[in-house]
Amino acid sequence: MALSSISLSNFRCFDSLSLELTAGSNFFYGKNGSGKTTILEAIYLVSSGRSFKSSNIESAIMLGSNSFHIKAFDKESGFIVEAYKEKNKSIQLKLNNKKITISDIAKSFPATIIDNKTFSLTEASPAFRRKIIDRAIFISDDSFSSNWFGYYRSLKQRNKLLKERDLGSIDPWTEKLATIGDELTIKRKIFFDQTKDRFDLIVQKLELKLEKDFFNSLVAKYDQGWDDSMSLLEALNDSKDADIRRKVTTQGPHKADIKIYIKDVDAKEILSRGEQKLLSIIWLCSQHEVLRSAYNISPTLLIDDVKSELDSNTFNTFISLLKLIENQIIFSNIEDQINSKIEADLINIKKFHVEQLD
Ligand SMILES: Nc1ncnc2c1ncn2[C@@H]1O[C@H](COP(=O)(O)OP(=O)(O)OP(=O)(O)O)[C@@H](O)[C@H]1O
Ligand SMILES: [Mg+2]
Numbered sequence: 001m002a003l004s005s006i007s008l009s010n011f012r013c014f015d016s017l018s019l020e021l022t023a024g025s026n027f028f029y030g031k032n033g034s035g036k037t038t039i040l041e042a043i044y045l046v047s048s049g050r051s052f053k054s055s056n057i058e059s060a061i062m063l064g065s066n067s068f069h070i071k072a073f074d075k076e077s078g079f080i081v082e083a084y085k086e087k088n089k090s091i092q093l094k095l096n097n098k099k100i101t102i103s104d105i106a107k108s109f110p111a112t113i114i115d116n117k118t119f120s121l122t123e124a125s126p127a128f129r130r131k132i133i134d135r136a137i138f139i140s141d142d143s144f145s146s147n148w149f150g151y152y153r154s155l156k157q158r159n160k161l162l163k164e165r166d167l168g169s170i171d172p173w174t175e176k177l178a179t180i181g182d183e184l185t186i187k188r189k190i191f192f193d194q195t196k197d198r199f200d201l202i203v204q205k206l207e208l209k210l211e212k213d214f215f216n217s218l219v220a221k222y223d224q225g226w227d228d229s230m231s232l233l234e235a236l237n238d239s240k241d242a243d244i245r246r247k248v249t250t251q252g253p254h255k256a257d258i259k260i261y262i263k264d265v266d267a268k269e270i271l272s273r274g275e276q277k278l279l280s281i282i283w284l285c286s287q288h289e290v291l292r293s294a295y296n297i298s299p300t301l302l303i304d305d306v307k308s309e310l311d312s313n314t315f316n317t318f319i320s321l322l323k324l325i326e327n328q329i330i331f332s333n334i335e336d337q338i339n340s341k342i343e344a345d346l347i348n349i350k351k352f353h354v355e356q357l358d
Contacts, residue, residue, distance in 0.1 A: 002021070002023040002074065002076070002298055002300060002327070002328035003021050003043060003046075003072050003073070003074060003109060003300060003328065004021055004023070004073055004074055004075040004076070005018065005019060005020050005021060005073045005075075006018070006019050006021065006039075006042060006046070006070065006071070006072040006073070007019070007070070007071050007072075008038075008039075008042050008068070008069075009068065009069045009070075010065040010067060010068045010069070011038065011042055011060055011061075011062065011068040011069075011070060012035070012038040012041075012060050012062060012068075013033070013035045013038055013062070014035060014062070014358065015062060015065075017035075017039075017357060017358060019352065019357070021328070021330070021350065022328075022348060022349070022350040023076075023298075023328055023348070024322075024328065024346075024347075024348025024349060024350075025322050025328075025329045025330075025331070025346060025348060025349040026328070026329070026330040026331070026349075026350050026352065027331055027332070027333070027338050027349060027350070027351045027352065028040075028330070028332040028333075028352045028354050029332065029333050029334065029335060029338075029351070029352070029353060029354065030334070030353060030354030030355045031334060031355065032334065034354040034355045035354050035357070035358075036304065036305075036332035036333075036334075036354050037053060037115075037304050037305075037332070039332070040052075040113065040115075040302045040304050040330060040332060041053050041060070042070045043072070043300070043330060044111055044113050044302055045060075045070055045083050046070050046071075046072045046081045046082070046083050046093075046105070046109060047081075047105065047106065047108075047109040047110060047111035047300065048102070048105065048106050048111065049083065049091060049093050049102035049105050049106070052113045052115060052117075052118075057085055057091055058085070058087060058088075060085070061085060061087060066086060067084065067085060067087065068083075068085050069082065069083070069084050069085075070082065070083045070084075072109065074109070078096075079095065079096060079108055079109070080094075080095070080096055080097070081093070081094065081095050081105060081108055081109055082095075093105045095108050103138075103145065106135070106138070106139060107138075107139050109300070110139045110291070110297060110299035110300070111299060111300040111301070111302055112132070112135075112284050112287075112288070112299060112300075112301055112302065113302045113303075113304070114277075114281060114284065114301070114302070114303045114304070115303075115304040115305065116304065116305055116308060118280075119273075119276070119277040119280055119308075119309065120268070120273070120276040120277060120280055121258075121260075121279065121280040121283055121284075122260055122266075122267045122268035122271060122276050122279065122280075123268050126255070126256070126257040129257055129258045130256055130257070130258075132284070133188055133191060133192060133195075133258065133287075134148060136191060136195075136287045136290075136291060136299075137187050137188065137191050139291070139297060139299070140191070140294075140295040140297055141187060144187060147180060147183050147184050147187070148184060150180045151177070151180045151181055151184050151253060151254075152254070154173060154176045154177045154180060155177060155249055155252070155254055157173055158170065158173040158177055158249050159247075159248050161173060162243055162244060162248060163247045163248075165244075167244065170240075174233070174236045174237065174240070175233065177232075177236065177249070177252065178231070178232040178233035181232045181252050182231070184253045185224050185225075185232070185253050185256070188222065188253070188256065189222055189224070191287075191290070192220075192222040192258065193222075194290045194294060195283070195286045195287050195290050196220050196286075198287075198289050198290050198293075199220065199282060199283060199286040202282055202285065202286055202289075202321070202324055203215050203216065203218070204216075205324055206317060206320055206321060206324070214262055214270070214275075215279075217262055217263055218260060218261070218262055218267060218279070219260070219262075220258060220259070220260050220261075220283075221258075221259045221260075221261065222256070222257075222258060222259075223256060223257045223258070223259050224253065224256050225251060225252050225253045225254065225255035225256035225257070226251040226252060226255070227251075232252060232253075235251050235252070236249070236251065236252065239251050260279070267279070273309045274309045274310050274311060274314045275314070276309075277309045277310060277314075278310065278314050278317060278318065281301075281303065281318065281321065282321060284301055285301060285321060285324075285325050285327070285329075288301055288325070288327045289325065289326065289327065291327075292326060298326075298327050298328065299328075300327065300329070300330060301327065301328070301329045301330070302329075302330050302331070303329070303330070303331035303332070304331075304332050305332060305333060305334070306318065306331040306332065306333050306337075307333045307334075307335070307337055315337060319345075319346065322346055322349070323345075323346060332354075336351070336353070338351055
């Protein structure tokens with residue numbers, strides 16, 4: 001399910017652009033304003049219905065035009081996805097010529113983005129880390145979304161009762177929350193364990209090329225959001241008085257997190273920015289490799305401005321990583337960092353000089 005081609009019309013700086021991509025690594029380079037982020041944004045848009053650059057999708061319509069159209073094709077599955085946006089109208093998404101919703105589009109061409117705002121998983125909020133794991137489970141497990149929405153609806157209801165001090169009807173909601181919360185947690189734990197195993201394997205394979213061996217002492221732990229010596233129901237009952245006082249549910253899967261430690265210290269306290277970025281890239285590649293090997297889904301990883309924060313040693317590690325990854329990766333940089341030696345080494349790489357594409 002890798003994207004094999006994409007065409008854009010009236011999307012930001014491109015009035016018309018068509019690209020043939022490879023299922024392996026795709027590298028876009030070019031000067032400021034040449035359109036690198038725009039290409040990644042267009043790919044992300046057909047994979048999610050959203051832009052990572054701007055919450056106002058209308059701003060992506062080429063100035064002076066009335067609409068943009070993006071069309072992407074996967075030759076393996078024969079899928080065609082389209083995003084069409086007209087001024088003052090909501091975005092339209094289509095799969096094989098039929099209208100689909102945002103949640104369906106995310107399943108047909110899944111993609112994850114790392115850009116300069118989201119390059120550090122360790123610095124990000126727990127909510128961001130939950131989103132990263134939940135999105136992966138959402139595309140791999142059809143029952144996850146009803147589970148997820150069921151949990152958050154029940155949580156909202158319980159919090160409303162706590163806020164309004166309507167305590168007589170709280171217990172049934174506590175039980176419901178505990179039941180759905182347990183199911184949610186089991187799914188998250190399974191996916192986390194699979195990712196962690198894959199992460200350890202990748203780090204082990206990269207070991208020789210890593211100058212810093214701290215990656216070998218990284219430990220990722222899934223914090224389920226409550227004391228794991230208790231069941232969720234016990235924890236909710238245990239914290240009932242505190243919840244009543246604070247008028248909110250203080251424990252549960254909505255507080256879950258992925259914690260990364262180096263010798264018992266939170267990794268964000270130790271890692272440099274470049275190291276944090278490399279860690280995020282390896283973690284997301286691990287998630288994508290799990291999706292491919294265990295669920296037969298092939299997501300695309302998008303990395304904008306790959307070289308920012310990375311020195312040449314860390315960048316070389318990134319190149320070594322590409323050799324271990326079977327999923328599609330699309331990354332950009334201002335300068336052409338892929339010399340002919342790297343190109344010969346990475347057989348499945350395609351280079352695009354963005355200034356010459358238009
Ligand atoms: N709606 C629009 N209509 C026309 N041009 C636009 C629109 N939105 C953005 N642009 C222009 O598109 C160009 C490409 O922007 P983009 O962010 O893709 O560049 P980039 O190659 O990623 O640059 P950088 O190296 O600075 O990150 C910029 O010159 C920008 O001003
Ligand atoms: Mg850019």
